[in-house]
Amino acid sequence: MDIAQLQAYGYFILTASLVIVLYGYIYHLYTKKRDADGVDYENYSNMALKDDIVDTPVSAKSDKEK
């Protein structure tokens, strides 16, 4: 197998796996509806709507993590 053929197979496999990952992600978003922290994805819109510095964060970064 010459290099061009290897490149072609490599390219196809890469594209196919990216498609699978993308569709897997979409499936995850719409079935789980919440992220790992249990926050509904739709609540994240509030990051823009309630964005004063004194507003409560949607999901605060704890001091421990800082």
Added chain:
Amino acid sequence: MVNRPLEYDYTIAKMFMLTTIVLGIVGMLIGVILAFQLAFPGVNTILGEGLAEYTNFSRLRPLHTDAVIFGFTLSGVFATWYYVGQRVLKVSMAESALLMFLGKLHFWLYLVVVVAVVVSLFAGVTTSKEYAEFEWPIDIGVVVVWVLFGMSIFGLIGIRREKSLYISVWYYIATFLGIAMLYLFNNMEIPTMLGTSAAGESGIGAWYHSVSMYSGTNDALVQWWYGHNAVAFGFTVPIVAMIYYFLPKESGQAIYSYKLSLLSFWGLMFVYLWAGGHHLLYSTVPDWMQTMGSIFSVILILPSWGSAINMLLTMKGEWQQVAASPLIKFMILASTFYMFSTLEGPIQAIKSVNAIAHFTDWIVGHVHDGVLGWVGFMIMAALFHMAPRVFKREIYSKSLMVAQFWIQTLGVVLYFTSMWIAGITQGMMWRAHDEFGNLAYSFIDTVTVLHPYYVIRGVGGLLYLVGFLMFAYNIYKTMSARPVEDHELQNASPMGA
């Protein structure tokens, strides 16, 4: 020292707002001059034969494209980042002396690079690669400025209070990473003073000259991988970042579907990078690569429309706001033009359509309905939303804004319709032949036919520039308009009559 409550610090956002407006005027003014040069060649020597070297079309053209891409648009991206970034991460620039220093350095070095670009392009010093005309010393400056932008992004993220990153921040990060990769690879070049010719000469040419590390078809491929993705990561990704923040905020409506925004993001990232090949249809690049460019361009409709429809649906049940607020009008029209140009682009990338469209004015029309309708409108809307908040004053005049909106909309429509007709006429005339295969028309025949459309395009561009000057005046007057209280700044921006 007085113990004041913590506030967002817009010092750097304001600096970049200034360059957005100034470089916008410069870039658009040169664009209008170019449009009239094409319609009336005498404009090439408008300042006399002696200065023709500096006023001719070919000298000014890169100044126009680079001023609007790297001047107006990038300044707008930086200005909005230094505004949106703080707000959605809930952290103030004032909390970090280091970030404030880096931000100021970012601005001042950016200004130095802008001056270097303007002087060198006016002097005719160029690598002759489209949208990558800067010679190597300037490229190094660009990289430093870009790294500072990255440090600001990741620095602010590092000290954030909000754990998750809002969708706009993802898009800003993608802008940073995308442009960093593209710019570095496409600008790989060897200063000629370091090279040795076949005849053994060394130290060739001026110290600032260079040659690309790629040549022939490879150079074309890398150039259009860069060129098209400069559109992706300069004109699309950061502008989507803006609309995802400014439209919900100004209208007070939550994004229609946050999940759709996430999947559109990854869809766009996945698809866009493969589409550049459509610039090289019917050229010497491998056929499979051309086909891939076409196919990915068509698929690109999906993630683009995912974001655009998400924005239009955000206004669901709130369409009266579009009628009432000129600021929302700008954003809704921007989103509509985004849909329009992301449908038009894929159509042009289909091989059989491209056979007519390639090298014609239709391509120029496509670029301009994207940048005037989508990029320009969104950046102006963003600055209109930011102005009352950074100056703590109402927008000077709502009626001026409304007038500006309609003048510019008319300008954009005149621009792209004239270029559609001109482009298709041109494409058909170039192809026309008699039964023996002799071409039916010479080049000058097309020029004669296209003249009226070039005049219309010039007028369209002029209207847009007039609207932009009205925008600049409105923002300038906002700095001394009626002061407003914080509670007036929650959603809809306060505007004077």
